[in-house]
Amino acid sequence: MEKIHSRRSARIDAERLWRALIDLARIGATPKGGVRRLALTELDRQGRDLFVRWAREAGLAVRWDAVGNIFARREGSEPLPPVMMGSHLDSQPSGGRFDGAYGVMAGLEVLRTLNDHKVKTRAPVEVASWTNEEGSRFAPGMAGSGVFAGVHSLRFVSSQKDLEGVSFGEALERIGYAGAGGPHPVGAYFEAHIEQGPVLEDTRTTIGVVQGALGQRWFDVAVIGQDAHAGPTPMELRKDALVGASRLVLEVNRIAREYPDYARATVGFMQVMPNSRNVVPGEVHLTVDMRNASDSTLKKMKDDLQASATTIGAECRVSVEVREIVHFPPCEFAPELVDAVRRAAGALGLSHRDIVSGAGHDAVYLARVAPTAMIFVPCEGGISHNEIENARPEDLAAGCDVLLQAVLERAA
């Protein structure tokens, strides 16, 4: 009874967690308070080195695999597959201090706390730092977790090149993190992450109990009309590609609002040609990003988009070509782990709500090989992938406490 009481009452050290995040954020710090620590650069190496040093100082067994994923393990009393925590240390080109780094530092803090309280677990507990989650220097993103989960081959990922022609494999060798070995069994995987959206802040909620991640379909769209002079060309003789494209933007927006279950749809990119004040645009290229929690609804959204494109093409006398370039099906996290997160938040007296991740995370790939869940905490204004990304120390600590309790429930 004493031991169980002690476990349940264990709390992470909020100040130590914050200090770790701030110390780590010095590596690749940008003038505006953000972080630029692209995957497999010298700065990534420094970030990894710091994490490895801290993990070893905490008495953890550290190793890295062939794709550079780092694992720091605290042994359990039984030969069970580990309960794993983790996220990534690489950043966007103009990234923030918490995206990814929080999940790794929170995992480290959980292990430090277990040490402080001399907690013995049956299963080993690990923290993983996955290689190249952002995909900013080398495509694709979520590369390390993708190889771990068998989504990508090591050969494919290693051969990817950056803009200077340096391959992923060469860059990994160069920073000294090309290890050996492939995936190992995982008993459960938890990833703590800032929300990167506004829902928690907007609803004044501390903990997001993540149900899974939206499926995604990405499209490239070309609208082709005919350039013409804005002055001499009567409206009825025009083939204005931008009028067609604008109607499509509004249809994309309508589709998102019409379909249930977290439907989202965005035109984020648009290029107008020739893009001159007094020329009717002859050509517009744009992208469509559609997301939904249900794969069948996502398919209906795609069909709706294509029907809209056909209607617009006929009515605006332009050609509208829609080409799908990416399809990620939705991901559902393991109910028993999601429940563990919810229970932990409840036991800690923290406000919490179910939420679905709109973005991809390493956890989406881990979910293919292990029971998986995520814990979201609010970020200021919902802003991420930006140097001004920010999060409150108390929210980060709360998320880490939830992580500790959920891990304890699974590893005990």
Add this chain to the structure above:
Amino acid sequence: MEKIHSRRSARIDAERLWRALIDLARIGATPKGGVRRLALTELDRQGRDLFVRWAREAGLAVRWDAVGNIFARREGSEPLPPVMMGSHLDSQPSGGRFDGAYGVMAGLEVLRTLNDHKVKTRAPVEVASWTNEEGSRFAPGMAGSGVFAGVHSLRFVSSQKDLEGVSFGEALERIGYAGAGGPHPVGAYFEAHIEQGPVLEDTRTTIGVVQGALGQRWFDVAVIGQDAHAGPTPMELRKDALVGASRLVLEVNRIAREYPDYARATVGFMQVMPNSRNVVPGEVHLTVDMRNASDSTLKKMKDDLQASATTIGAECRVSVEVREIVHFPPCEFAPELVDAVRRAAGALGLSHRDIVSGAGHDAVYLARVAPTAMIFVPCEGGISHNEIENARPEDLAAGCDVLLQAVLERAA
């Protein structure tokens, strides 16, 4: 009677006109069959030199004024102000062979024809080549005719600089066409030009009897919302600047279709920021170009645009700032000269229709200081300001014959 019969039966030399256009188009010829002869460049000088040589060979008195406008005069029998023809020899960066050049070469051909037939006119007849109509190298366009008509001062135009920092005045000196003197009285001005729109071709009409030019109002519009991640950000929490901008594009299009009298409205330029596939756009900049034959209707169109912007701003939770940067009132040509063009086309048995110029031309400025009219001929597909601009020799000849007859009516 003999003389009048001879005048009415005089016809221009279609082959000579075509050869002049083709020979001139060799200066600055582009690989795709177009012309690049920017104002006050060495190529512009070569084009001017050729025109001056041909004019002198035709026995015309040639001079140029302080802004570089060239005038080639055939004397009349009385000290009357001249009947003037003209257009411009400079081109767009990727321009065609006929835009501008046609009006100058047609004027020269009319004077050559008067010589061939030994026609005596009461008034002198002149052909003018106006400096820098296109405004591609130096802003503003219609600079030479603008100075001639007192719209711009010589000092203002001369001080304008190109992208390399060379001033208009320096460039004019350098090519040897900085003459002396200002404007002289003009009895009537006729400008022949390709339509630069599709109406004549579409209606299988040879001659456009130009009533005047549309008024123009130009706007710069900024739509400001908030960047956000396309995945995690629910639709109802977005401030999507591109959704707002797209609604505005459609409103601009609606406005053009709702107002009578040749209403035209165009969004030709749009810039989306940050313009990334999975980021909800936070900022869009676009231009609006509105044109109408009636200034009061044009004002209503502007008011409608501003009301639409306000509605969209509120409904899309974005700010929409509309700033007017240019206002040209509509221009009405002189009824007696327009009638002369119509009568000439009728007498020659040519299909003709009334038309309004959607674009600005030197004639719009000349109309401020002299009775003015224009003659349009079809261009292929309505395409201009493009290397593939094309026109049929027989249409160019027909327009030139109309010019000859209209000039004879006024100068006789």
